[in-house]
Amino acid sequence: MPEDETTATSGIVHENAQPLVAANDSHSDYEDDASVASSTQSLTDSIRDHIYENGRRYHRKSEHYLMPSDETEQDRLDMAHHLQLLILGGALHMAPVPPNPPNVLDVGTGTGIWALDFGELHQGSAVIGVDQMPIQTTWTWPNVKFEVDDIEKEWTWKKNKFDFIHMRHLATSIRNWPYLFQQMYDHAAPGAWVEISEHTLDELYCDDGSVPEDSIFRRYMRTLGLSVTKAGAHGYLHGRDYKRMLLEAGFVDVTIYTFKVPCGGWPKSRRFKDIGRWCAEALKTGLEAYGLALMTRYGLTEMDARELVNGSMEAMRLGKEHGYYIQYQVVGRKPRADEVAV
Template identity: 35%
Template sequence: MADLGFPDEPSSGHVEVDRQATENDSVYGDELSNYTTSLTSSVYNYRRENGRTYHGYQDGEYLFPNDEDESDRLDIVHEMTLTMMGRRLYLAPIGSSPRRVVDLGTGTGIWPIEFGDQHPSAEVLGVDLSPTQPSLVPPNVRFLVDDIEKPWLYSQAFDFVHVRGLACCVKDYANLIRQAYDNTAPGQWVEFQDWDTNLVSEDGSTNNTFLEQYYNVVLGSFQKAGYVNRPGLHLEQWLRDTGFENVHVRKYPVPLGTWPKDKHLKKVGAWNFLQAESGFESAAMAVLTRNEGWSRDEVTVLVAKARQDVKNREIHSLFYFYVAYGQKPGKSSSVDTSH
């Protein structure tokens, strides 16, 4: 696995605990018209259960909510990822003038909006099951309600395919990468950013905790339901197996909480803590009540215990986030290949 070793980011080695910290640390085009002219009522007919709302289109395919609380959480995750990656939206060397770009599983649409601002040359498409994106966006940004696991029906290939944070959201990740390959122009790039959701601690401090129980129960339920819950580990191999060349991978440590000594990791951990405050319930509620027979109250208790463990400075929980990008073979029609 190639580690590019960017100097402004910590290595993925040992993460030192901040022993000096106190409990008072602050937690700081035309083609689209065929799809977007009208949306069926099912798109907006959200499922409402256990105090949350869920997408109506392809009901049940995605087990996270789509309400305002979840949108706020996803925007926090976006800021956490930018902090983690040194304010980069992507790492692939796509050049300064990409033309057709797609963001799969776009969520609130914040990634394509920022990308569109930075690259006025590009037509940027964000695709998601829920139409929760804003209406006031850059003129080169559009959104499409669609299921990215179904066959893609685009008439032109993309210069850049971007995917982020689909752990526990898709069932055939390798096929998603194959579709990305088929819909990428020769010589152009894809980038997949995703989690290894396995909870670890270098000192064993997460062993036998409620936090460990939470992840075992929730991730086990997603796995039984057929979702890929640790895609980050496999991105490099999936890209290579699909036929991409010049594959590179960057592995980022992501603490949960402000326990690291390193200031950069402490800040990343603070953002992760903030998103987890609502993220614990977002991830657990539907998969446990629909698939495991849990009651809303039982999920709420598990979530509360996990949150309490995160506030314990003696529990040093850690995850890893992978950014993998690769190039489709063939001659690019783009002249500018600078980063």
């Protein structure tokens, strides 16, 4: 295992829930800001344009995000959110943010489910979820809105604006991590926390020798890491790499929380068995979502790619190979004004 594990679990209970409102509801507390409904009405056709490849739908404008945008993928993203909650013991994040940070940014929000959950729990926070694809719900909490933008380009929000910045599972698409982290630093308020949630893409780990070197699941993972790298992203990043880049951007108090995520319900522990079963359920479509476009664009035929996908699913179903990947929560803080050397 590449990093020492730092454990922390907590429970979150939804309290004082308020009714959902339409994103273009005139009674919204944030009606002066563009919401997903109003903003997407004026989107050009190209923003909604898609291509179809290997039987899956992909967003044409998101050329660097080589994962599907169809309903199957949206269901997987919501399932992955539930899996993330299980991994973190019910928590939405590990960063020690205050009860209601005024301005919160969810980078690569996907379906928007994390932003919605955070907005429900922190009703004094104004939450923005940003993504290249307008796949978010048109119904939101009054304090949550969604925007369509490319987060690898120059950010247009005010600098020193956000009191908490959250980003999850974008490793297959980001080309320039140092630039992205610098943007996060510039737009975080002094004293604000940031949290990066990523997992390994290049290896299937095992502690008991049950996963052989020639395991098809292990070959899938190694081919995925290589394909991500060929695509111009970074298939071999680990927690220490994200920590180093956050420190180089200027963040302090950077901490890595490391979790083993079993691929299947093979663990004896009830908690990890539950996590493994949810992981296996998400990977039923996730193995294809992560690997198919990347592998077929960068070296494999569709037949060979599907052989890796289907073989890995079968190995996971049988449960004889006790493999896992590693989930990282990397947390850092922008220095307060009184901590910055003049």
